[in-house]
Amino acid sequence: MRKRETxxxxxxxxxxxxxxxxxxxxxxxxxxxxxxxxPPNQCLPSRQRGTPAPRPDRFTLETLFM
Incomplete structure (x- = not known):
């Protein structure tokens, strides 16, 4: 703290x-x-379900930009 004051x-x-x-x-x-x-887009034939992709965790890698 002293260094900041100086x-x-x-x-x-x-x-x-x-x-x-x-x-x-x-x-x-x-x-x-x-x-x-x-998640990547999936090109699928009609009536075929895509593989589910989990939502990314938004709060793991973040930084405060000032």
Whole structure:
């Protein structure tokens, strides 16, 4: 925690010398999923049922993009 404070203080002192904070782009938080696969389409003859594919677990591989 102390390291964060030191870095924040250094950045604020740097901003006084050369303003750069206005150039930073800030956006809302958004979750990005690494594994967003759909089950493959199946080409089947008429009246033949396809093999069921389980739903992918959406919440296993995710990261917070800021």
């Amino acid at each position: 870095i924040a203080q250094k950045l604020l002192r740097r901003h006084v010398r050369a303003p750069f904070l206005a150039k930073l782009v800030t956006v809302n938080q958004k979750w990005i999923f690494f594994k967003s696969q759909r």
